[in-house]
Amino acid sequence: MDQFLQHILNALILGGTYALLGIGLTLIFGIMRVVNFTHGELYTFGAYMMFMFVMPLQLNFFLALILAVLLGVVLGAMIEFILLKPLRGADIDTTMLIMIGAWITMQNMEQFAWSGIAKSIDNPFPVDPLVIGTISVSWNRIFMFAVASALIAGTYALIRWTKLGKAMRATFQDPETAALMGVRINSVYIATFALGSGLAAAAGALLGPIIVVYPTMGDLAALKAFAIVILGGLGSVAGATIGGFILAMMEELGAGYISSGYRDAMGFLLIIIILLFRPTGLFAQKERVG
Amino acid sequence: MMSSLKRFALAALALGAMNWSAHAQDMINIGVSQPLTGAVAASGNYVVQGAKIAESDINASGGVLGKKIKLIIEDNKSNPKEAVATAEKLIVGDKVPVMMGAWSSTYTLAVMPKLMEYGVPMVVETSSSGKITTSGNPWIFRISPTSEMEAKSFGTKVGQFGIKKADFLVVNNDWGRGASKEFVKMLKSKGIAVGVVETMDAKATDLSAQIAKVKASGGDTLFVTSGVEQITLILKQSKEQQLKHKIITTGGSSSPDQLIAQAGAAANGSNHLLFFAPWFPETAPNPGVATKFVNEWKKRGHNFAGLTEGFRGYDGIQTIVAGIKAAGKADPKAIQKALWGVMVKGVNGNIAFIKQGPAGKESGQNVPNVYIVTIKDGKVSKR
Numbered sequence: 001m002d003q004f005l006q007h008i009l010n011a012l013i014l015g016g017t018y019a020l021l022g023i024g025l026t027l028i029f030g031i032m033r034v035v036n037f038t039h040g041e042l043y044t045f046g047a048y049m050m051f052m053f054v055m056p057l058q059l060n061f062f063l064a065l066i067l068a069v070l071l072g073v074v075l076g077a078m079i080e081f082i083l084l085k086p087l088r089g090a091d092i093d094t095t096m097l098i099m100i101g102a103w104i105t106m107q108n109m110e111q112f113a114w115s116g117i118a119k120s121i122d123n124p125f126p127v128d129p130l131v132i133g134t135i136s137v138s139w140n141r142i143f144m145f146a147v148a149s150a151l152i153a154g155t156y157a158l159i160r161w162t163k164l165g166k167a168m169r170a171t172f173q174d175p176e177t178a179a180l181m182g183v184r185i186n187s188v189y190i191a192t193f194a195l196g197s198g199l200a201a202a203a204g205a206l207l208g209p210i211i212v213v214y215p216t217m218g219d220l221a222a223l224k225a226f227a228i229v230i231l232g233g234l235g236s237v238a239g240a241t242i243g244g245f246i247l248a249m250m251e252e253l254g255a256g257y258i259s260s261g262y263r264d265a266m267g268f269l270l271i272i273i274i275l276l277f278r279p280t281g282l283f284a285q286k287e288r289v290g
Numbered sequence: 291m292m293s294s295l296k297r298f299a300l301a302a303l304a305l306g307a308m309n310w311s312a313h314a315q316d317m318i319n320i321g322v323s324q325p326l327t328g329a330v331a332a333s334g335n336y337v338v339q340g341a342k343i344a345e346s347d348i349n350a351s352g353g354v355l356g357k358k359i360k361l362i363i364e365d366n367k368s369n370p371k372e373a374v375a376t377a378e379k380l381i382v383g384d385k386v387p388v389m390m391g392a393w394s395s396t397y398t399l400a401v402m403p404k405l406m407e408y409g410v411p412m413v414v415e416t417s418s419s420g421k422i423t424t425s426g427n428p429w430i431f432r433i434s435p436t437s438e439m440e441a442k443s444f445g446t447k448v449g450q451f452g453i454k455k456a457d458f459l460v461v462n463n464d465w466g467r468g469a470s471k472e473f474v475k476m477l478k479s480k481g482i483a484v485g486v487v488e489t490m491d492a493k494a495t496d497l498s499a500q501i502a503k504v505k506a507s508g509g510d511t512l513f514v515t516s517g518v519e520q521i522t523l524i525l526k527q528s529k530e531q532q533l534k535h536k537i538i539t540t541g542g543s544s545s546p547d548q549l550i551a552q553a554g555a556a557a558n559g560s561n562h563l564l565f566f567a568p569w570f571p572e573t574a575p576n577p578g579v580a581t582k583f584v585n586e587w588k589k590r591g592h593n594f595a596g597l598t599e600g601f602r603g604y605d606g607i608q609t610i611v612a613g614i615k616a617a618g619k620a621d622p623k624a625i626q627k628a629l630w631g632v633m634v635k636g637v638n639g640n641i642a643f644i645k646q647g648p649a650g651k652e653s654g655q656n657v658p659n660v661y662i663v664t665i666k667d668g669k670v671s672k673r
Contacts, residue, residue, distance in 0.1 A: 216327070
């Protein structure tokens, strides 16, 4: 039972990061129809910025976190402006190839800038974990979970209740009609991409101090994010949130009670089963394209 | 005018090419395939730094067969598919007569069929899966210990750890699974109980599920086999979950100084099997060689934490050059034959090859030394 509770706790916390990774990706795909292959690199970028601010520059941990996320937003906006804006109206394959190119370039730049040796980031939290009975969790992870939850809720609120969110939803439903109604599509696109990128950078900046930071860390993160988006339904923020927690739960319990060797397979097995019965994913609002 | 300019350019190009090939003939190329990027990049880079020290040492003392040696280093990107591509490039493109590689059992095993196909020997500086020297590939000469040798060597000292029940957490590849198999066998032969044997993907960063399971097994010691990056994560996450197990890492890739730097207090109390203990080079079998190597490493400003990996590159290149010298020519077949007779005074100890694997197709295997160190209060101490 103790082991079960520990697994559930681990899964909840892991699910928070997964959800954060997933919603950034699903937003961009849902609204822009762009498969963002740089998602994992924005995550890595966030982690390296966190490293740079906390370790060599010795900034305050929490200030560093805010700066890392803001820089992720800026980088995302730049990618959108430089690479995607000129490709408006191009077919999905062209954009996909450009984004794959950007992914490889960014990963190699990270390698060049920081070398392949993993970096670790100090954190201001107590070394001893929080212990409740026989289960325990580090303070750093609790902090990560709290911030991730706040960011997910914030994103939700932004889409639901702000003018920008309304414009995003309108663009999601039908970009041409939205444009005719006076929605500035280009601004919506750049805001969406910047927001999605910021969320990815936030995931990296939050997770960096818990794990270690290295140039290819984004590959696995991106793979999980894609899985979560497919599971939750392309373009669905609620789907990605719930999908993130489901994937974490499957992995954690699968590894704990079936076999840790097939930990990653458990999640994907679930995705296959769900897609068999709901080909658009759990929460997709309309048919998939591409 | 245009055509003469063109002709001039062509002539310059041709001259350049001739110059290059004349230059190339003065050199003996040695291919190196290491993970310079990706999950285990730290280790691969250290091995290359060690190999470069050997290259300078050898060239400073006049090279081999009257020629200088040149390392052609390729990045296998911590990926077995890329490892095969690097071997193909080195052998077919650069025409190297011998190579060193490929850091992990998985990458080495992936490269091995290429060695058979083209008939080029490879000195394996790191890789512990038994399969490498027992699958009947006569082009393989391994200087690092097999998991079986490591387990046996540890077996002679297992008493001092007072283990009652051991659990395992190993990377899910040939290296990790091979190590857990051999250590389980050794422990059982000593009457020690074995609890759970958990695996993790080489890229995995969240190991909480595995650690929760180990915690529940009720053992007292956890054997870990993986690279330093994943060992760092295990130490940190074990502390988070308050795992009480004593941790012992195998495979020699734990870089204790890096663990102290990156895992901090979580590294205290952990034990590590190593094939070189750079903190005490004077206790190595060839103290002169080991001390000189450590001093040169420091002089070059390399990371001290990398010495436990870096020495492999040094010993590997020294072994290859001894083979080329004994062969009398830079020819793959001749080097393969000559490697059987080499006796190198390396950093780890004396390097020589015994035969392993099916008769007629034996691979060469060295019997290296194994050390155990403990991290206490943020410092490495000898066991």
